[in-house]
Amino acid sequence: MKIGKARVPYLLLLPGFAFLFTFFILPILNLAQTSTQTPVKGGDTGEYEQSFAFSNYINAFVDNKEQFGRSFVYATLATILALAIAYPLAYAIAFKSGKFKNILLVLVVAPFFTSFLLRTVAWKQILGEEGFIVPTLRSLHIISEQTTLTSTAFAVVAGMTYNFLPFMTLPLYASLERIDPRTIEASGDLYANGLTTFRRVTVPLSMPGVVAGTLLTFIPAAGDYVNAAILGSPNTKMIGNVIESRYFKIVDYPTAAALSFTLMAAILILVTLYIRKAGTEELV
């Protein structure tokens, strides 16, 4: 019975591990294997053989530098915008909403009741010629008669910001809500005015939420292709779009695999540097 008890944790781990092994580790290994293949000479389209062509990585990166750069720029912009919108929102829900707290939290999550795709298509309508935004901006002479908003980088970043906003808001709310209001009072008691209290106490104490929220936004945003596909144009293609078309349209599996790995590595490195910089190892 004693040995049995010691094994319980491993038994509990087993289903999750088996699942991840089958559906994550094996495919990743398969992907790694694919990434260094080259086409079979004289073979059919989509027929590849292993030749350890690590040059695939260099070619894939060099050919798609632009899309890589765009992915990280768009993802960074969307993350910053989402943080700028979500922080005041989460702050208000955590500290100022009183009895409306739960309703507001449900509203934050409410978009998830509709399909991700549908919501993104809706943004196309909102930003389109027949939406209310373009005519309003035109009549106010903020944009010219010729300017459109769809098929632009603006539309892609706006769509991503919108789609990932709840992922930013919820962790921020959770960390703000956990702050002991007495520490805020103590700061005021110790000669800090409202702004200083916010900078010196509220923001540092909400850092775990900021880190979690920005990661939950940035990582999926960097690999996203739906927003660029629906709201963008060929000039706003992100790396996700390239991978998608390499796989499903051009049937160039090795390049797609090499790009996937490069994206993964880039995100891992950036995230590691970010967490180091944010100095919150103990908080995450």
Add this chain to the structure above:
Amino acid sequence: MSNDAISARGDLRLTRITKSYGDFNAVDDLTLTIPKGSFFALLGPSGCGKTTTLRMVAGLEEPTVGSIHLGDTDITTTRPYQRPINTVFQNYALFPHLTIFENIAFGLRRRGIKDVKEQVDKVLSLVELPHLAGRKPTQLSGGQQQRIALARAIVNRPALLLLDEPLGALDLKLRRQMQIELKWIQREVGLTFVHVTHDQEEAMTMADTIAVMNEGRIEQMGSPADLYDDPETAFVANFLGQSNLIKGKIEGNDGDNLVIDLFGQKISMPKKRSHAVDNSMYAGIRPEKFRISRTGTPTRGNTLTGGHIEDVSYIGVSTQYVVAMPWGQELMVFEQNDDGVAPFDKGDEVVISWEPTFTFGLRGDEDIEAGTEVNPEEPAEE
């Protein structure tokens, strides 16, 4: 005006303060002066308004009516960060993201003080924890956090230091030790301390002056000895220690004394210790002031006969007796175990006597249960 407030010094004066939440007055027309340099305690049960009063002094709440002055400066609406007042919060409220050093330095840095390091080191030595400067608050024990919270407040040398149930989260032994230390530190630094507590023993140990609060008002104010020896209301008599309150009737005068009839037995007490407004009154006697002797033996002072021992509890330094009196009341008697006399047994016929000067008189229309039902060990309000 707000710039003057930070350098205000002097007595703290609360004038006709009321704080209402809807129909409920948490603090009700309270007027109070706390002299500079004193150790003042606001004592009362949960919900009596003591914490609300403290928060208004700190600037965390604004009074509905009334004014607060520090010396000659009106600070009623001054923002907390502009008051020369610091608070030791109930759960310490240390900043979890800052080291102990930075926690203590917080107030100094906000005011642009130059020799931060020197001052923080000094106050850390005062609370005897200089080795913890580099730690984070979560790495400290409750008692250590308590001292750091105190250090964080007194390093600013405020005109007024507010302590909100500062020892409530500590265990009994540590609490007793911290009481002595707090008192010592107050003498050492010479600041005005205003201490809010529901623990009467804590208030009596530390404070020079205690204001007993009940239902948003001050019941009585005075030195611990005054309050204990001559309570003016049943609430004070019961909340500070225990009291025997016996229904009586004032029969007449005998010089400086009153002659009182307690269920047919005559006693006397000093006139100036009676707070009765007419002939009807309660005579109050603390349990340890009673002497107990066997029926038939001679007695001194006031005497009540016809009692018998109902219950005996031996608790080391003293023995507590419950004595049933002929009129049906049970009196509490504490006897020191210092005379070598064998204790009484249940059922023994006894006489109770006491010095007349120990008697205090309360109004006859008082609720003699007031202040007895509150559990002093209850967690604080909110």
